[in-house]
Amino acid sequence: MTIDKPLPSSGVMIDDTVARLEELIMRGELQPGDRLPEQQLADTLGVSRGPLREAIRTLEGRRLLERTPHAGVRVVQLSLDDLEQLLAMREALEGMACRQAAEQMTVHEIRGLRETAARIERLIDEGPQPMFSGQLDSDFHLQIAIGSRNQWIRRLLCEDLYSLLRLYRLHAVRQPDNIALVTAREHHAIIDCIHARDPDGAERAMREHVRHSRDRLLAQIRAQG
Numbered sequence: 001m002t003i004d005k006p007l008p009s010s011g012v013m014i015d016d017t018v019a020r021l022e023e024l025i026m027r028g029e030l031q032p033g034d035r036l037p038e039q040q041l042a043d044t045l046g047v048s049r050g051p052l053r054e055a056i057r058t059l060e061g062r063r064l065l066e067r068t069p070h071a072g073v074r075v076v077q078l079s080l081d082d083l084e085q086l087l088a089m090r091e092a093l094e095g096m097a098c099r100q101a102a103e104q105m106t107v108h109e110i111r112g113l114r115e116t117a118a119r120i121e122r123l124i125d126e127g128p129q130p131m132f133s134g135q136l137d138s139d140f141h142l143q144i145a146i147g148s149r150n151q152w153i154r155r156l157l158c159e160d161l162y163s164l165l166r167l168y169r170l171h172a173v174r175q176p177d178n179i180a181l182v183t184a185r186e187h188h189a190i191i192d193c194i195h196a197r198d199p200d201g202a203e204r205a206m207r208e209h210v211r212h213s214r215d216r217l218l219a220q221i222r223a224q225g
Contacts, residue, residue, distance in 0.1 A: 017047050017055035025064060025075055026166060033077040036065070064163055076164070080221065083168065087214040090161050091207050094141065097148040097157065098190060098206035099199040105147035110195050113147075116140045117187045124180045138162060140187060144194075144206070168217065179216065186212070 021041070024030045042052045056073055059065040067073050078086070105113075116139050141162070145154045186209040193201035 013047065013051045014054045014058070017045055017051045018058045020045055021052075021055050021059060022064065022163070025059075030075050032075050032167070034075045035071065036073045036075070038073075062163055063160055064167065076167075078164070078168070080218070083221070084218065086161060086164060087210075087217070090157070090165065091210045091214065093153055093157055093161070094144070094210050095203040095207040097145045097150065097153045098194070099203040100148035100150050100153075101144045102194045102197055102199045102202035104149040105144075105194055109143065109147050110191065113140065113143050113191050113194070116143060117184065117191060120187065121184050124184060138166060144190075147194075168221070182212070183209075 024041075030036070036056065038049060038052060038056075042049050045052065056065060060067060060073070064076055065073050066076050120140065142158060145157045148154065186205070190202060190205045190209060193205050
Protein backbone atom coordinates (compact mmCIF):
# COMPACT_ATOMS: atom_id res chain seq x y z
CA MET A 1 0.00 0.00 0.00
CA THR A 2 1.36 3.41 -0.95
CA ILE A 3 1.16 6.09 1.70
CA ASP A 4 1.02 9.58 0.30
CA LYS A 5 3.32 12.10 1.95
CA PRO A 6 1.43 14.94 3.61
CA LEU A 7 1.45 18.15 1.64
CA PRO A 8 3.17 21.09 3.29
CA SER A 9 0.84 23.49 5.09
CA SER A 10 0.07 26.77 3.41
CA GLY A 11 2.08 28.61 6.06
CA VAL A 12 5.17 26.48 5.43
CA MET A 13 4.76 26.91 1.67
CA ILE A 14 4.50 30.69 2.01
CA ASP A 15 7.56 30.86 4.30
CA ASP A 16 9.51 28.76 1.80
CA THR A 17 8.39 30.99 -1.07
CA VAL A 18 9.42 34.10 0.90
CA ALA A 19 12.91 32.64 1.49
CA ARG A 20 13.36 31.61 -2.14
CA LEU A 21 12.10 34.93 -3.51
CA GLU A 22 14.40 36.83 -1.16
CA GLU A 23 17.31 34.69 -2.33
CA LEU A 24 16.57 35.62 -5.98
CA ILE A 25 16.82 39.26 -4.94
CA MET A 26 20.00 38.78 -2.92
CA ARG A 27 21.69 36.80 -5.72
CA GLY A 28 20.97 39.65 -8.10
CA GLU A 29 18.63 37.68 -10.35
CA LEU A 30 16.08 40.34 -9.45
CA GLN A 31 17.86 43.70 -9.36
CA PRO A 32 16.80 46.92 -7.58
CA GLY A 33 14.09 48.51 -9.72
CA ASP A 34 13.16 45.27 -11.54
CA ARG A 35 9.46 44.58 -11.95
CA LEU A 36 8.25 41.20 -10.70
CA PRO A 37 6.78 39.04 -13.49
CA GLU A 38 4.24 37.19 -11.35
CA GLN A 39 3.41 34.22 -13.57
CA GLN A 40 7.03 33.69 -14.59
CA LEU A 41 8.11 33.78 -10.94
CA ALA A 42 5.37 31.32 -9.97
CA ASP A 43 6.62 28.93 -12.66
CA THR A 44 10.26 29.39 -11.62
CA LEU A 45 9.48 28.73 -7.96
CA GLY A 46 7.03 25.92 -8.71
CA VAL A 47 4.17 27.45 -6.72
CA SER A 48 0.73 28.77 -7.51
CA ARG A 49 0.14 32.50 -7.62
CA GLY A 50 -1.61 32.44 -4.23
CA PRO A 51 1.49 31.62 -2.13
CA LEU A 52 3.58 33.87 -4.36
CA ARG A 53 1.29 36.84 -3.71
CA GLU A 54 1.45 36.19 0.04
CA ALA A 55 5.24 36.05 -0.19
CA ILE A 56 5.27 39.31 -2.12
CA ARG A 57 3.14 40.95 0.56
CA THR A 58 5.56 39.72 3.23
CA LEU A 59 8.56 41.20 1.43
CA GLU A 60 6.63 44.42 0.85
CA GLY A 61 6.23 44.62 4.62
CA ARG A 62 9.99 44.18 4.99
CA ARG A 63 10.57 46.95 2.41
CA LEU A 64 12.44 44.72 -0.06
CA LEU A 65 9.58 45.12 -2.53
CA GLU A 66 7.44 48.14 -3.28
CA ARG A 67 4.13 48.52 -5.09
CA THR A 68 3.51 51.57 -7.23
CA PRO A 69 0.31 52.58 -9.09
CA HIS A 70 0.18 51.41 -12.72
CA ALA A 71 3.63 49.80 -12.41
CA GLY A 72 3.00 46.78 -10.20
CA VAL A 73 5.54 45.40 -7.74
CA ARG A 74 9.24 46.10 -8.07
CA VAL A 75 12.39 45.35 -6.11
CA VAL A 76 13.01 48.39 -3.95
CA GLN A 77 15.41 50.96 -5.36
CA LEU A 78 16.48 53.35 -2.66
CA SER A 79 17.68 56.85 -3.41
CA LEU A 80 21.02 57.91 -1.96
CA ASP A 81 19.12 60.11 0.50
CA ASP A 82 16.98 57.11 1.59
CA LEU A 83 20.10 55.02 2.11
CA GLU A 84 21.85 57.75 4.12
CA GLN A 85 18.83 58.03 6.42
CA LEU A 86 18.65 54.26 6.90
CA LEU A 87 22.33 54.05 7.70
CA ALA A 88 22.05 56.90 10.23
CA MET A 89 19.16 55.05 11.87
CA ARG A 90 21.20 51.84 11.87
CA GLU A 91 24.02 53.57 13.76
CA ALA A 92 21.63 54.73 16.48
CA LEU A 93 19.80 51.39 16.77
CA GLU A 94 22.94 49.24 16.76
CA GLY A 95 24.60 51.54 19.26
CA MET A 96 21.67 51.14 21.63
CA ALA A 97 21.52 47.37 20.99
CA CYS A 98 25.21 47.09 21.89
CA ARG A 99 24.74 49.21 25.03
CA GLN A 100 21.97 46.91 26.20
CA ALA A 101 23.90 43.79 25.15
CA ALA A 102 26.71 44.86 27.50
CA GLU A 103 24.15 44.78 30.29
CA GLN A 104 22.18 41.69 29.23
CA MET A 105 24.27 39.16 27.28
CA THR A 106 25.19 35.97 29.09
CA VAL A 107 28.74 34.63 29.32
CA HIS A 108 27.70 31.86 26.92
CA GLU A 109 26.40 34.40 24.39
CA ILE A 110 29.59 36.46 24.62
CA ARG A 111 31.60 33.30 24.00
CA GLY A 112 29.48 32.66 20.89
CA LEU A 113 30.16 36.21 19.75
CA ARG A 114 33.91 35.62 20.05
CA GLU A 115 33.58 32.39 18.07
CA THR A 116 31.78 34.26 15.28
CA ALA A 117 34.50 36.93 15.26
CA ALA A 118 37.14 34.18 15.05
CA ARG A 119 35.39 32.58 12.06
CA ILE A 120 35.28 35.98 10.37
CA GLU A 121 39.03 36.34 10.88
CA ARG A 122 39.61 32.94 9.27
CA LEU A 123 37.66 34.15 6.23
CA ILE A 124 40.07 37.05 5.85
CA ASP A 125 42.62 34.56 4.52
CA GLU A 126 40.29 34.05 1.56
CA GLY A 127 40.15 37.79 0.89
CA PRO A 128 37.69 40.47 2.04
CA GLN A 129 34.88 39.66 -0.37
CA PRO A 130 33.88 36.27 1.14
CA MET A 131 33.70 37.96 4.53
CA PHE A 132 31.43 40.75 3.39
CA SER A 133 29.26 38.74 1.00
CA GLY A 134 28.63 35.86 3.40
CA GLN A 135 26.41 35.50 6.44
CA LEU A 136 28.99 35.64 9.24
CA ASP A 137 29.28 39.44 9.42
CA SER A 138 25.48 39.68 9.56
CA ASP A 139 25.44 36.94 12.24
CA PHE A 140 27.79 39.00 14.42
CA HIS A 141 25.39 41.94 14.44
CA LEU A 142 22.37 39.66 14.77
CA GLN A 143 23.82 38.04 17.90
CA ILE A 144 24.22 41.46 19.51
CA ALA A 145 20.69 42.53 18.54
CA ILE A 146 19.29 39.35 20.11
CA GLY A 147 21.55 39.73 23.13
CA SER A 148 20.19 43.21 23.79
CA ARG A 149 16.91 41.59 24.95
CA ASN A 150 15.13 44.53 23.30
CA GLN A 151 12.51 42.99 21.02
CA TRP A 152 11.70 46.30 19.29
CA ILE A 153 15.29 47.03 18.32
CA ARG A 154 15.74 43.39 17.25
CA ARG A 155 12.68 43.52 14.99
CA LEU A 156 13.63 46.82 13.38
CA LEU A 157 17.18 45.63 12.71
CA CYS A 158 16.61 41.98 11.82
CA GLU A 159 13.30 42.17 9.96
CA ASP A 160 13.77 45.45 8.09
CA LEU A 161 17.18 47.07 8.03
CA TYR A 162 19.50 44.10 7.65
CA SER A 163 17.81 42.75 4.51
CA LEU A 164 17.89 46.15 2.82
CA LEU A 165 21.50 46.75 3.76
CA ARG A 166 22.56 43.27 2.65
CA LEU A 167 21.00 43.97 -0.75
CA TYR A 168 23.00 47.16 -1.21
CA ARG A 169 26.24 45.78 0.23
CA LEU A 170 26.15 42.84 -2.20
CA HIS A 171 25.88 45.24 -5.12
CA ALA A 172 28.73 47.44 -3.88
CA VAL A 173 32.22 47.19 -5.30
CA ARG A 174 34.88 44.88 -3.90
CA GLN A 175 36.21 45.84 -0.47
CA PRO A 176 39.89 46.82 -0.20
CA ASP A 177 42.09 44.21 1.48
CA ASN A 178 42.82 46.32 4.57
CA ILE A 179 39.13 46.87 5.38
CA ALA A 180 38.58 43.28 6.51
CA LEU A 181 41.42 43.60 9.02
CA VAL A 182 40.07 46.90 10.32
CA THR A 183 36.61 45.38 10.68
CA ALA A 184 37.99 42.40 12.59
CA ARG A 185 39.77 44.72 15.05
CA GLU A 186 36.58 46.72 15.52
CA HIS A 187 34.64 43.52 16.24
CA HIS A 188 37.08 42.61 19.01
CA ALA A 189 36.86 46.09 20.52
CA ILE A 190 33.07 45.74 20.64
CA ILE A 191 33.24 42.30 22.27
CA ASP A 192 35.79 43.50 24.84
CA CYS A 193 33.43 46.28 25.94
CA ILE A 194 30.48 43.88 26.16
CA HIS A 195 32.58 41.40 28.15
CA ALA A 196 33.71 44.21 30.50
CA ARG A 197 30.04 45.20 31.06
CA ASP A 198 30.87 48.69 29.77
CA PRO A 199 27.65 50.03 28.17
CA ASP A 200 29.14 53.43 27.28
CA GLY A 201 32.19 51.88 25.66
CA ALA A 202 30.11 49.25 23.86
CA GLU A 203 27.79 51.84 22.35
CA ARG A 204 30.71 54.06 21.36
CA ALA A 205 32.61 51.16 19.74
CA MET A 206 29.56 49.96 17.81
CA ARG A 207 28.64 53.45 16.60
CA GLU A 208 32.19 53.95 15.35
CA HIS A 209 32.16 50.56 13.60
CA VAL A 210 28.81 51.21 11.91
CA ARG A 211 29.81 54.76 10.96
CA HIS A 212 32.97 53.51 9.24
CA SER A 213 30.91 50.90 7.35
CA ARG A 214 28.38 53.57 6.36
CA ASP A 215 31.04 55.95 5.05
CA ARG A 216 32.64 53.20 2.95
CA LEU A 217 29.35 52.01 1.46
CA LEU A 218 28.17 55.52 0.56
CA ALA A 219 31.55 56.34 -0.99
CA GLN A 220 31.38 53.18 -3.12
CA ILE A 221 27.84 53.92 -4.31
CA ARG A 222 28.71 57.54 -5.16
CA ALA A 223 31.79 56.33 -7.07
CA GLN A 224 29.64 53.99 -9.12
CA GLY A 225 27.56 57.01 -10.11
